Amino acid sequence: MDARARRSRESLRRAVLTLASLVPITEVSVSAICREAGVTRDTFYRHADSPADLLADALAAEIAEVMQVLPETDAIGDGERALIGHVHRRAAVYRGAMRPSLAAPVRSTLESSIRSGLELWTRLHPGILPAAFVDDDAALRLAIAYAAAGTVGAIEEWLRQEDDDIDRAVELILAASSEWWLANPATRERRER
Template sequence: MDARARRSQEKLRSAVISLATDTPISEITASAICREAGVTRDTFYRHANSPVDLLADALSAEIDEVMTVLPRAEAIGDGERALLEHVQRRAAVYRGAMHPLLAAPVRGNLEQSIRGGLELWARLHPHIVPAVFMADEAAMRMAIAYAAAGTVGAIEEWLRDGDEDIERAVEVILAASPEWWLR
C-alpha cells in the first residue's frame, strides 16, 4: 500500500473508532465517516464495504498491535490480559457493535485474531500440546477454533456485564480453558 492510501486508511480507521465510541455502529453511515475523516466516499469504498467492516478492520489492526506481546509472554494469561486491556479501552466501541452479540465482521475478526494468537502460542510452546493434537492437524485446528470462539463468547458476556476487572476476567477465561493451554 502506498503512503497516500495508508494515510487514508488510518484516517478512516480513526474516524470510525471516534464515531463508534459514542454511536452504535448500526447508526453510523459511510457519509459520516467520510466527513469525520475528511475523505471522499470513493476513498471510503476503496478501503471498506461498509461502516461495520471498517470498524472490524480498525479494531483488528489494534488487536494485531496488542498481540505482539505473545512472543515475549511468560504465560498465556499475559496475552489474554493484553487482549482484554484492548477490549476495555474500546469497551464503548465494542458495546456499540453488540445487538446482542458482536456484529459478525467485528466478532469474526476478533475470533480470527484469537485463533492466530493461539496458533502462535502452540508453535512457541509445542511441549504444552497434547499428543493427539500434535499428530492430527485437523484436531488442533478444532481445538483452537473451540478456544477462540469460547473466548469471544466470554468477552461478550464480560462487556455485557460492564465488569471492569481485567484480572478477574483473565482468571475466569483461563479457568474455563482446557488445562493444557495453561502449562
C-alpha cells in the same frame, strides 16, 4: 499500499473508532465517517464495504499490535490480559457493536485474531500440546477454534455485564480454559528433556 492510501486508511480507522465510541455502529453512516476522516466516499469504498467492516479492520489492527506480547512471554495469560485490556479500552466501541451479540464482521475479526494468537502460541510452544493434538493438524485446528469461539463468547458476556475488572475477566476466562493452554512452556519443555 502507497503512503497516501495508508494515510487514508489510518484516517478512516480513527474516524470509525471515534464515531463508534459515541453511537452504535449500526447508526454510523459512511457519510459521517468520510466527514470525520476528511475523505471522499470513493476513498471509503476503496478501503471498506461498510462501517462495520471498517470497524472490524480498525479493531484488528489494534489487536495485532497488542498481541505482539505473545512471542515475548511464557504465560498465555499475558496474551489474554493484553487482549482483555484492548477490549476494555474500546469497551464503548465493542458494546456499540453488540445487538445482542457482536456484529458479524467485528465478531469474526475478534475470533480470527484469537485463533491467530493461539496458532502462534502452539507454534512457539509445541511442548504444551496433549498427545491427541501432536501431529494432527485437524485436531489442533478444532481445539483452537473451540478456544477462540469460547473466548469471544466470554468477552461478549463480560461486555454485557459492564464489568471493568480486567483481572477478574482474565482469571475467569483462563479458569474456563483447558489446562494444557495454561501450561508454563519453559517448565514443561525442561521436564520433557
